[in-house]
Amino acid sequence: VRLSRARSIxxxxxxxxxxxxxxxxxxxxxxxxxxxxxxxxxxxxxADVAHEIKNPLTSLRSAVETLDLVTDPAARxxxxxxxxxxxxxxxRLVTDISNASRLDAELSRDDPRxxxxxxxxxxxxxxxxxxxxxxEPYVAFVPPExxxxxxxxxxxxxxxxVFRNLIDNARSFSPPGGEVRVTLERVxxxxxxxxxxxxxxxxxxxxxxxxxxxxxxxxxxxxxGGNSGLGLSIARQIVAAQGGVIHAENRQAPDxxxxxxxxxxxxxxxxx
Numbered sequence: 001v002r003l004s005r006a007r008s009i010x011x012x013x014x015x016x017x018x019x020x021x022x023x024x025x026x027x028x029x030x031x032x033x034x035x036x037x038x039x040x041x042x043x044x045x046x047a048d049v050a051h052e053i054k055n056p057l058t059s060l061r062s063a064v065e066t067l068d069l070v071t072d073p074a075a076r077x078x079x080x081x082x083x084x085x086x087x088x089x090x091x092r093l094v095t096d097i098s099n100a101s102r103l104d105a106e107l108s109r110d111d112p113r114x115x116x117x118x119x120x121x122x123x124x125x126x127x128x129x130x131x132x133x134x135x136e137p138y139v140a141f142v143p144p145e146x147x148x149x150x151x152x153x154x155x156x157x158x159x160x161x162v163f164r165n166l167i168d169n170a171r172s173f174s175p176p177g178g179e180v181r182v183t184l185e186r187v188x189x190x191x192x193x194x195x196x197x198x199x200x201x202x203x204x205x206x207x208x209x210x211x212x213x214x215x216x217x218x219x220x221x222x223x224x225g226g227n228s229g230l231g232l233s234i235a236r237q238i239v240a241a242q243g244g245v246i247h248a249e250n251r252q253a254p255d256x257x258x259x260x261x262x263x264x265x266x267x268x269x270x271x272x
Contacts, residue, residue, distance in 0.1 A: 045213070049097055052214050056086040056093070096230040100213075103158075103237060112242070114270045115156055116149040117191050118184055124163055125182060137174035137198075139167055142183040150184060151270040152191050154242040162238050162246075165231040166195045166263050173199030173261065186269065190244075193265040201250040201258035210248060211236045243268050 014025050063082045070076050121141055128139040144150050152159075163182070170180040178198040185192050202210060209215055213233045239246045244267035253259040 045101070048213055052093055053090065056089045060086045060090075096234075100230050100234055103234060112153040112155060114151045115154050115159065117152050117159075117193070117267070118143050118150050120156060120160060121163060121182060121184055121193070124160060124167070128167065135176045137171045137176070137178040137180050139171070139180045139182065142181065144185045146186065150186055150191050152242070152267045153270040154267065158238040159242065162235045162265065163193065163195075165235045166265070169231055170195050170197035170199070170261070170263070173197050175199075187266075189269050191267045191269050193267075195263045195265075196251060196260055197262075198260045200260075202248055202261050204250075207248050207250075211246075239265055239267070 014021055016022060017025070060083060063079045063086070067076065067079050067083075070079060122143065125139050125141045132138065167180060167182065174180055174197045180198075181194075181196045183194040183196070185194075211232050213230060215233075236246050244265060246263065246265045249262050249264065251259040251262050
């Protein structure tokens with residue numbers, strides 16, 4: 001593999017053999033295919049990062065070049081505000097990109113272990129309750145009506161990040177004083193977590209797009225640069241690594257209108 005300078009190699013056609021050579025051939029093919037996929041993923045991520053960082057840098061350069069030419073105090077204040085916003089956006093991008101680049105290593109570092117999902121969610125939401133400010137959306141937790149804990153096999157840190165990302169996303173779309181509702185229940189051997197908001201909902205054509213890296217579509221009034229578009233992408237990556245699935249849908253009001261967005265996380269329940 002090293003001498004061929006290629007991402008994959010052409011091995012002799014002995015993979016069908018039912019002996020040690022066949023096992024070795026299949027293992028080598030799987031290994032090189034996995035390496036090739038990882039290299040492709042790294043290249044795509046690097047290209048996406050370069051594109052996303054270039055936008056605020058271009059804006060910064062334009063504002064800096066224009067600043068010396070502007071004498072009107074109001075215009076200078078607007079340019080300085082643009083500079084501050086772009087710096088905040090770059091700071092958020094670099095932080096989230098750093099977290100995303102370390103995700104694979106963090107997921108592979110520790111073995112999954114039984115985790116009380118109800119306790120994890122209760123602890124997370126208690127933090128939101130303690131730090132809530134007047135007028136911010138309220139986060140409510142509806143625990144399962146079970147006599148025993150609902151456990152999954154996973155890693156507490158990454159799973160906690162999933163639910164924080166979903167709650168933060170729901171709060172950003174909910175109106176001031178609105179409610180974000182988090183529900184946990186057992187459905188056919190799975191732990192199902194539902195996060196509901198009271199926002200405008202998601203356009204049907206974007207129900208899958210929102211999980212793409214760096215995709216952002218924010219409501220009016222949201223602070224500029226406060227979102228990098230990586231939160232939902234990271235959430236899906238973590239959930240998939242835990243053997244689960246995540247999807248988005250819209251909630252329907254009794255009159256048929258969209259009442260908000262809903263994110264559903266399904267994780268296999270831990271075997272006893």
